Amino acid sequence: MDYKKYIAERLHAEGVSAEELAALIVCPPDPAMGDYALPCFKLAKTLRKSPVAIAESLCADFTADEVIGKAEAVNGYLNFTVNRTGMVGDILKKVLSEGARYGASDMGGGRVVCIDYSSVNIAKRFHIGHLSTTVLGAAIYRIMNFLGYKAVGINHLGDYGTQFGKLISAYKLWGDREEVEKQGVSALNELYVRWHKEAETHPEMEDEARAYFKKIEEKDPECLALFDWFKELTLKDVARIYELLDVRFDSYAGESFYSDKMAPVVEELREKGLLKESQGAQIVDLEAYDMPPCIILKKDGSSLYATRDMAAAIYRKNTYDFYKCLYVVAYQQNLHFKQFFKVLELMGKPWAKDLVHVAYGMVSLEEGAMSTRKGNVVFLEDVIDKCIEKAYAIVSEKNPDLENKEEVAKKVGVGAVIFGALYNSKIKDIVFSYDKVLNFEGETSVYVQYTCARANSVLQKAGDAAGYAVPASLTAEEFDLARALDAFPETVLSAAEKYEPCLISRLCVDIAQKFNKFYFNCKILTAEREELKNFRLALTKATLQTLTNALSLLGIGVPEKM
């Protein structure tokens, strides 16, 4: 039940509605003060009384009942203490009856949310710079589905541009089919790096690359075949990582997919009088909106990034009729998104307001920015492998008899990589270090998974527990834990609203901490009474359920034992 609403409806403040009161109610910083509080300061103006007087008069009119046990006026705050037994009973009942659906909702009503994320570049190996978009997008994808939306995952492949001309040029110069077939993208990566090194002293190579790219566009059979081959190799390579991270896509329509869908967009812009010539290029002037112009066509008539993104947005609207279309892309591209969103708006697309750039911070190495061309990158697969390796070593040491060590190590290692990427606000920059990802202590997924394993172990020892009854007097640990579980559904909502999966990660750690305190201070299996034991088991089960649901939204599995 909604306690804030319940309290608000039982208060009588003239000229202030129950909704307004409910919105003011907060949780006090110290549970000793109460479970809910109404700060009366804002009411002072409308009621024309001092906050202290308001709190006191509201308190005098308030009659306690079986739900709200006590109201108390303290320095302008009106503090309420709920009937904790009833509250905890409600929470447990809800979690246990809803099970894997606890926290879920049908509020989305099946509306479509397109999510553009991961968006790998052909012929480049997946590195840690791609981790944020992939893992953020995948989490948002799951969260949206959990809330009843229909998420459509789109991997907007970077499969178009002069760099593929460079690659063909490099392959023709030094490539070996067998070698590339065997080494896959790493071989392509090397060719690409080598090409750039050589091009520094042989600028004429740039022209050659441009010529090759033009051949791809003109569908020259040989170049196209090579290009398709490179694409296939890349997708095969990246599939391993997606498999590990449990990431899926509904569409792989990338940049080249839109190569024949841009002309109508340009035509529409022209018809609507938005296009303007400037320095030989075709632009949309955005000066009125304090932005630099958006370039639609280069002076040689070829298209640009913005043109393709507009074609893609229109295509997505026509194909999926989305309610929202999200772009999980680093903040580096803030301006680009602002610009083409604005151009679509100027074209009279009412849905332009439904396009959202979900921006996140940049990843760098301790020695500076990453660069595929220069070759200083950290490949994600290496990171994941090292994490799994370390997890395996620890599991083997702590639990040598475990049968499925590989499986457990995989869940733990991969979990650490994902959780590390989803623990802080997405906008923060990240300086990658192996020390950090390989640290399994403190506020980490490993701590949360360990907590689950503990809970599991207790539940398995208990066997089938009979019905439980919430005791009349609860320990602080029991109550705090139950309240943390109660926060899950609204945390999922706000994670969806703000596109911030880290809210869920944070709650996982909070719940785990509260469970461990409870576990340490309250005996479960050896509780002094049978009903108390059953209640604590129910609380343990509810904790495990909530953590499992929360972690699964992030893409992290929960091993039974570890």
Added chain:
RNA sequence: GCGCCGUUAGCUCAGCUGGAUAGAGCGUUGGUCUACGGAACCAAAGGCCAGGAGUUCGAAUCUCUUACGGCGCGCCA
């Protein structure tokens, strides 16, 4: 130069739409248990919330400004 973002404990970060004494983890120091999994728990030390001004009953939170850092500003994506 202009624009966007960031700045909170030694380090990495939370802090809900302005509310009561600013919180975690790591690190440091010292503890807890005959243990339902010690990958745990507790405690101590550590803060001019980058500086300044304002808004009001009240500001880490809102406004302005300065400093420092990151990113972006026409034919790359």
